[in-house]
Amino acid sequence: MTRDITVTINGEQHTVAVEPRLLLVHLIREKLNLTGTHIGCDTSSCGACTVLINGKSAKSCTILAVQADGASITTIEGVGTPEALHPLQEGFRECHGLHCGFCTPGMIMRAMELLEKNPNPTEEEIRWGIAGNLCRCTGYNNIVKAIQYAAAKLRGEETPSTEPEFV
Amino acid sequence: MSTYAFDYARAQSVDEALTLLAGHDGEARLLAGGHSLIPAMKLRLTAPTLLIDVSGLEDLAAVTLDGGHLAIGALTTHRAVETSELVRTHCPALAEAAAGIGDPQVRNRGTIGGSLAHADPAADYPALVLALDAEIEMTSRDGTRTVSADDFFVDMYTTALAAHEMITRVRIPVLGHGEGAAYAKFANPASRYAVVGVAAKVSLADGTCRAARVAVTGAAPKAFRATAVERRLAGRPLTEAVIAEAVRGLADPNELLSDLSGSAEYRAHLCEVMATRALREAAARAA
Structure with a gap:
């Protein structure tokens, strides 16, 4: 029915x-x-x-x-367009916030609300903020950097270094 | 993964929800956030023929101060409990526990009434409502009744809630002068469910414990109060030594759960550790 x-x-x-x-x-x-x-x-x-x-x-x-x-x-x-990426999409690209990319749409949608509620999160707040999103590739460090990049850009500030972190 | 087929109705009022419930002879279930019920239906642990969606009943999604009680509407989400100024002021332990449920997406959807009605043995709220001496208000077409948390939890996934009733409110006494409460949880790192969680509330007068309530979730088929511990604390100063002595042997491993998250013996050990942490923090807050 x-x-x-x-x-x-x-x-x-x-x-x-x-x-x-x-x-x-x-x-x-x-x-x-x-x-x-x-x-x-x-x-x-x-x-x-x-x-x-x-x-x-x-x-x-x-x-x-x-x-x-x-x-x-x-x-x-x-979210965004190929020509005009959302700052989160740009951040994931610039900071190598993905390997296989499977978790990325969910990560970005979760980070959208996180940054909407808290435009200037600490690293710890970001990590707890994405606690419901699993990534099996990256080890999360570059995902956190990508969200920090987007947060800075959305605040109109200079974006942090996008040097990827290999651990 | 899909569920068995069912019918769906969106209730516009409590009355309508109760009428639908009563008309389906135990075959209907209320749907609030659905974050316990839908997973259970996917696993085919339950197969209601009708889901009555009550999530739009906004009157039941409010937190108010009602005399000496916090009245928390059944449809208040974990996120709303976590961020409510009233809860944070009058019962911070409850807000902290809510902040530790699942993850942000789950807290956006799951509700306090739904969680209590589901009575998962590893859920957080059962320990809180027991330690905080809460009352659960339940409504049916026959009227409204109130059951103390002590009488609410019957067994694993089983409560005093009848098939034709819905939880409408949770009433929690606000903490008074000299009272403090805290919750300490050893969480499963993936699900954040409690492997063992202990909530404690203490009342201090002149440095001595007048009364304590200690409740455990995650360890056994249902949340329970550690009444022997409570008795050992009464009338004594809550020093480290007194707490250590009081929590010793809190739980009998023969009565605890054993699964991939931990053996019964491990859980018994965690009961003592988490009770110590909760009591220490509750006593510090009461002082």
Whole structure:
């Protein structure tokens, strides 16, 4: 039995017929073909599926699409453009904040809310802030640097050194 | 991973939610943040035929000061508990515990009422509500009743909440003069669930412990109070030596959980360590 829901994703309104058991991440990836949002663990542990729901970061593998009826959702496709990257995207590129890139969309969506609430986080606040996002490649140091880079840029300050850290 | 099929309704009022609950004879479940229920449904540990989404009932998402109590609406998210000025002022241990639940995304969605109703043996709030002597307010079409935290937790994932009831509020006595509370958790590093978490509340008068409440989560099938420890502390100054003596043998390994996170013997040891830390901090705050 399906029902119609209406969600605004990256500013565009969609009305879709969904089964109540359809997960939000499946709506995003399979019905709307926005495959930037990844499915890592499917158990709300890894954060690869993080999106913003009404501005709050959330794990879309643990939310039903019907729960998002009426909500405004931002996915990685709604952040920056290839020509004009968001400071977070630029930071991940400049600071080598990724190896395989699988966790990156979730990391960026989580960092969006983190910097929105706390424009000048300490390193410790960044590390706790991304505690719900797992990266199996980088060891996190360059991810933290990427977020610091973006924070500085968003504050209008000079960006820190982008020399990658090898540990 | 998907769940069994179910129907979904979004309740516009508490009355509507309760009517739907009562009409489905134990087959319906309330959905708040869904961060316990949806994982349980994915694992097919539970298979309700109807989910009643109560997340839009904003009246139940507020924290207020009600006489000598903090009244926390059941739909208050962990993030809102963590950041509430009222909670931080009148019961900082609860705000600190909320800040240690899961991760930021989980705290944005999960709610205090949902967590209590789920009664995961490793959840943080059960230790807090037991130590803080909270009351759980539950509503059904028959009216509202209040159960003390001591009577709320029945067994693993089992509480005093009936199938036709919903938790509406948690009422916690505000800390008075000479009172302090703290929570110490040894967290699973991946999930942040408590391998063992201990909450303690102490009342001091003239440097002596008048009363103490000590509650443990994560260690056993359900959260429990360490009443023997509480008795050993009463009437004594909370020195390191007194605390060390009081917490010794807090839990019997034969009654504790044993799993990948730790053996029963290890958990019994952690009970003593976490109780020591919680009591030390609670006593410092009470002084």
